[in-house]
Amino acid sequence: MNTLVSPVSADAVIPARGAIGDVAAVVERLAREGRAAQRELARMTSEARASALRFAAEALRDAAPIILEANAQDVADGVAAGLSSAMVDRLKLDSARIEAIAATVAQVASLDDPVGQVMDETHRPNGMTLRRVRVPIGLIGIIYESRPNVTADAAALCVRSGNAALLRGGSEAVRSNSAIHSALVAGLVAGGVPAAAVQLMPTQDRAAVGAMLAAAGLIDMIVPRGGKSLVARVQADARVPVLAHLDGINHTFVDRAADPAMARDIALNAKMRRTGVCGAMETLLVDALFPDPQGLVAPLLDAGCELRGDARACAIDFRIAPADADDWDTEYLDAVLSVAVVDGLDGALSHIATHASGHTDAIVTDDSDAAARFLSEVDSAIVMHNASSQFADGGEFGLGAEIGIATGRLHARGPVALEGLTTYKWLVLGSGQVRP
């Protein structure tokens, strides 16, 4: 057992809680230990890392009673502290959820390892061979809230791709995270992974988050997993590169040449399948020449979705309320949808260029020229033709899992899984070449 993981011992390792200098020193020490462990991890074979993850999955299953007990305490504390029922639901584990956590770790073990892949190889006229090979990024910081499964999911993705993880979960899940982390690390260590390859921040001091965000050169990348306020804070304060998305203000444009039945089904699914996911549609754009706008919006209204429209949209159905200016920039994550009637593809492109958050935007049309222009000119991480934006997910993309969805422009965009947790280096293979 790693003594750092127990909340009981956390006070012992941090003599003066709340003193930022001390917290920064703790982060620096953990980061240095994590980096050293990562170098060991990178020297293990891919199969050895996969095997260790399978041990970790078994250790999680074995520790289910301990994890459930820890979780019950977190839930009781949360209820006493007045956590919302949605927060308590995210926090609460049962046997099925623990099995799902273990199964995810085992499944990540079975994913193809990008490390060592040769991206390209060229031969120079002087006889040198150049090869780019994928290597782990290094130490990944994960800052997350409430859902204890992130402790295992994120750590598994990091270990599979040869990275070390420094985890910082939310205070409401401190016992659950610690129990999951202890089991996971015990399994990994049994499989030959150094314990410091996956570390859990041993303090809930908020200054620890600031110290992680400031740890340029010690932490190579930060992935925030949680609500918008967490992501916004991380993006605003980080000196370390951040992989994240802030908003998913996703548009579906129903072109004049859309098949009405397909448009109806896609719009209903894109909004209502699950309203709280980042791939949910938040704005429906309807071509003024689309022949059946009533048939498009009625199923949404009938399904209990609140619609807020511009003047032309309000004329489609009396149940559509007038939108105000903020609606076009709002990610509802709820059964609410803004609707605008636009003048053809150009109107849609203009609306999207102004209001989209660069996450996922879709066109429904049978006009291949319109589709091609939309796919080319909409500059979002994911652009779709005749599909529901709810497919914006690493699992649905066949990536096996995802560490997150990124809307930044560098390194990785859209669903990010193992490949996004790697970088590359250049190998130059010579036979004594010197530069003239």
Next chain:
Amino acid sequence: MNTLVSPVSADAVIPARGAIGDVAAVVERLAREGRAAQRELARMTSEARASALRFAAEALRDAAPIILEANAQDVADGVAAGLSSAMVDRLKLDSARIEAIAATVAQVASLDDPVGQVMDETHRPNGMTLRRVRVPIGLIGIIYESRPNVTADAAALCVRSGNAALLRGGSEAVRSNSAIHSALVAGLVAGGVPAAAVQLMPTQDRAAVGAMLAAAGLIDMIVPRGGKSLVARVQADARVPVLAHLDGINHTFVDRAADPAMARDIALNAKMRRTGVCGAMETLLVDALFPDPQGLVAPLLDAGCELRGDARACAIDFRIAPADADDWDTEYLDAVLSVAVVDGLDGALSHIATHASGHTDAIVTDDSDAAARFLSEVDSAIVMHNASSQFADGGEFGLGAEIGIATGRLHARGPVALEGLTTYKWLVLGSGQVRP
């Protein structure tokens, strides 16, 4: 003529020079104009962008007398202000240098365009096709010093890859940069590129650099080109992602199984071919069991290189002076070299892990196992076997050009050319799929 490019008119567009609020507003306006121009640029065909660059190359040739006159004023001012002769040399243009600038622009036009390349394509069981395609990053900020050729080189690479450029050159080259920029933009505009695709900051106010570094969301990436103090400032202050290297503390390890003649030739070339380039060797590591250390160091000493060694290195040749602790972390960029005798590959790996800057490190050996371990375990952007570190260069790597060399871990590493100026988006091609 773009009125923003003339230093004569710079005062006119910035009512209150030195007031940071105003400079930030100028940067914001230029960035918004640049972003709008970038969207137009991205809609042009690759051939149209290439053709515009060929026009720009011709315009640079045509403007040679104007550029030379502007440059002569800069040089005169620089000499009067006491610029070092090295700085004046970097600043000074002649007909041959202008022809080289134009030729580089024309050569960039001929490079393969990464934009639109399909990185991969997968087919999902539900019938959807997923495709990742390369797209431009957006607006690239280039902050550079003294060498006026960067004005054309960097802009050409950006335009070739569909990016807009916001250039901020050094005050000592203000007239030269402006003249080059004017000619370049005139050529680009003749080729159909919007003028704002390549903008030159119309003020030398240092606050403008700060405003560029702070312009997250407006500028997508910053590339600093210049000395260490410039790069260090950019890296320390930027809120925008930075592509750069701070140091090139490059090691060459001569293993016990190195061919002595090859080791001698590589070491001499890696240090002395050009001492001021970032790929120059700065530390020579010699295996204690390498049979001919004297034959390795003597040619360097004979060529006028100052050697500073640890105790064992000083025993090789009486001309080697003792190194102090700082030497192992110093990028000399001069005819100075630190030399350490290490205990085999493990000693070399340990020294490199402690002191390397992640740029370029090389092993010389005929032992393929030792080479494999070195290539695997040294975590630098470029790792070499039996080649001179002076090959660390985009041109030598066959990339056609380079915007810079990056030692960060995300997005791009090592020599960065057109591919590193792109990102990707996901296309999802469906036929009405909704998510169950």
